[in-house]
Amino acid sequence: MLLTFDVGNTNIVMGLFKNDVLVANWRMATDHSKSADEIGMFIIQLFAHENYDYKDVKDIIISSVVPHVMYSLLHMTQKYFDKEAIVIGPGIKTGMNIKYDNPRQVGADRIVNAVAGFKKYGGPLIIIDFGTATTFCAINEKCEYLGGSILPGIKISADALYQKAAKLTRVELVKPDCVICKNTTQSVQAGIIYGYVGSVDYIVSKMKEELGGNRVKVIATGGLSTLIASESKEIDVVDKMLTMDGLNIIYKMNRPLK
CATH class of the missing domain: 3.30.420.40 (ATPase, nucleotide binding domain)
Known part of the structure; x- marks a missing residue:
């Protein structure tokens, strides 16, 4: 095993x-x-x-x-x-051509996700990982990692609001039924969640333009991917275990070296 x-x-x-x-x-x-x-x-x-x-x-x-x-x-x-x-680091075979200015600056998790995403879904591809930070990664049809964007994670955003606004309390990250809310708790929930969905969809739409069209598949992974994907117009697939699959794929590429 x-x-x-x-x-x-x-x-x-x-x-x-x-x-x-x-x-x-x-x-x-x-x-x-x-x-x-x-x-x-x-x-x-x-x-x-x-x-x-x-x-x-x-x-x-x-x-x-x-x-x-x-x-x-x-x-x-x-x-x-x-x-x-x-x-995962320098010297490990991934099969992915990294087009970053400095490939060593790319997080290991982003590379692992890219390898798994291309293997499972092909390219061009956008992968969104909803973690402590939310990362957006673009991979083209040639299996080249082109780069991406990094957004503060949804929990970080919620915590910052709670810490900096004296009269706002910490709220559960659940989706309210409306955005014209009649109490503070739901108002904060709506702003955080629907605002975050809007940010995600806008970044993805701009990345699609740079990738040359709408035939780009968009994969979401990470802890809060299901919550955001339920409202997003851009996310095609939620794959919670994408990183695990990528580690298994990369392991098989490097197993002969051990």
Whole structure:
């Protein structure tokens, strides 16, 4: 079995593949203070809950945008799984031609998503990842990563409003039925959610223009992708496990090197 890690600023998402099938996935908070032992014992408990033996893991691959977590995570993979994990970064084969000014500046998660998106849906393609930040990535029909945009995540936007406006309280991120709302809670919810949908659709429409037409497929992934996609006119597909699939694809490209 293959164990995959997508380390984000808010959460670490884990996937377990058996014969190329994602048989389990879990999510844990990204915590810089967690030791290798704490992470390892927690993961072993997750395996036991799903009736899998952690000793059956044959390899591990990691995508991370949080360097401070990597020491404990890599120590954990060695101590508990006896594996030297593959880490997405320079020298790893992806099959993707990166057209960024400085390819090293592209987040590992964005590259992993691009690889999975092109493999599953072809190009041209726009991928939106709703994480701590919301990223927009453009891939053309030649499997070239062209670049994209980065927007503050919806939770960051909501938290900033709560922190900076003295009379506004924190609200649950649910979609109200209208935008002409008659109480403050729903007014904030409508502004955040429908405003964010508008931002997403406008950015996508501009990216489509730059890509040369409306035949571009738009894929959404990440924790709040379903919420935004339910109102978006531009999002075609929600694929929550896109990053996990990308890690599995990249692992198979690099497996002979191990």
